[in-house]
Amino acid sequence: MLELLISTRKGLFQVSSSDRETWVLGEPQFLGQIVHHAVLDPRDGRTMLAAVRTGHLGPTLFRSGDCGATWSETARPPAFRKARGGETPRSVQHTFWITPGHVSEPGVWWAGTSPQALWVSEDAGLNWSGVAGFNDHADYAARTEDPQGGTPDGPVLHSILVDPRDADHMYLGLSGGGVYESLDHGANWSPMNDGMATAEADPDAPEGEVQPTSIQWQPWGPSHDPHCVQIHPLFPDRLYQQNHCGIYRLDRPETRWQRIGRNMPADVGDIGFVMGVHPRDKETCWVFPMDGTDVWPRTSPGGRPAVFVTRDGGERWIRQDAGLPERGWLTVKRQGLALDSETPVGVYFGTTSGGVWASADEGARWQQIAAHLPEIYSVEACYPQR
């Protein structure tokens, strides 16, 4: 049974289907609580973790060993150590991102928080420890965004990606802060932002585009803002990224991102938050463009919602709006798009206005499968083994 885990500002919802035509919306869990991310462990098909907080209580994680039927709180959620003399005290505001570990490491999970920090659990999410190589790095303050910085709801560490070929090889994204890579299971992290524009400066600006003369492009730091980074599960040398400043692609061992979003229609642009990668075809990925003009409405450009897909690694983009409202000002947050592993691939997205949209044919036709939910933060497609 295919299931979507819909994390919202007011609880967790599960929507399931056996044929991708008829969908059943379950009763809410954690009703009234803020659920930033809920993920099923694909290694056992039964363990789920959910990052939960409320407006007034501190952040925590809940764990289920029975596909979400029952939940219990983790024994030790992510929490910074006590500040030592002269250090700025840090406290976790919320856990934003959860990633199951490598298939060779059952029980290992990774989490990203606001303020930006990386956490690991080695006992299936019961106890969490800070990853010192990131959280206590000498350049931590310079690499990350100040908790009082510009990102709404606080700066986040997200897009924790584990190379399926090598448990030691990882990537993560910082908003703001950029993309980082580790080759040693998180002990050390190096920035990987070459080619990425920032709001202040674009090293690859087209000729004639006005650029500031007094601001230097920086190779790392909070001016970089990768909204969502994805690694291809079968071809892990291929990365895609929806950045604050455009859509990018990177083919390792290259280290310079290529802005494939320049091939998007000019009246749509290449601003957005989500990025979805086809589970088998490395040339195919989906984005949900949003209006990044003027005061950044972050709604569908022109009030005409559409998903865009590329089938050739970003050379050409195809508009996919059949079944979507002709007029609509939709917003999809960075965790709000998911793919299943069927043939053809199912594509799903959830909006801040509480609608869940599905396509069982790789975006060719859309139907709304849930409506009137609270503000949607994340969508995950999974196959619970009940």
Added chain:
Amino acid sequence: MNVLIPSPLQSYTGGARLVSAAGSTLDEVLWDLDRRYPGIRFRVVDEQDRIRGNIVMFVEGERTRDLDCCTVRATEVVLLHALSGG
């Protein structure tokens, strides 16, 4: 002493609004609560020992944000939460 628990925390106390705890300071009372109801303290006090922003505590009717507040003679501690956002 008696501790009054607000509704968002009653999942920890098995639904009880009124529970018992002991300690000579508010901090000790909260740690005692955490021993009885694991996890409850971190929801109201962060890892730097700061009472969370939308939590209010009263010791014998006096509002306080001081975890060192003396509770030796107190008979009642009240935890309250302020709803935030819509």
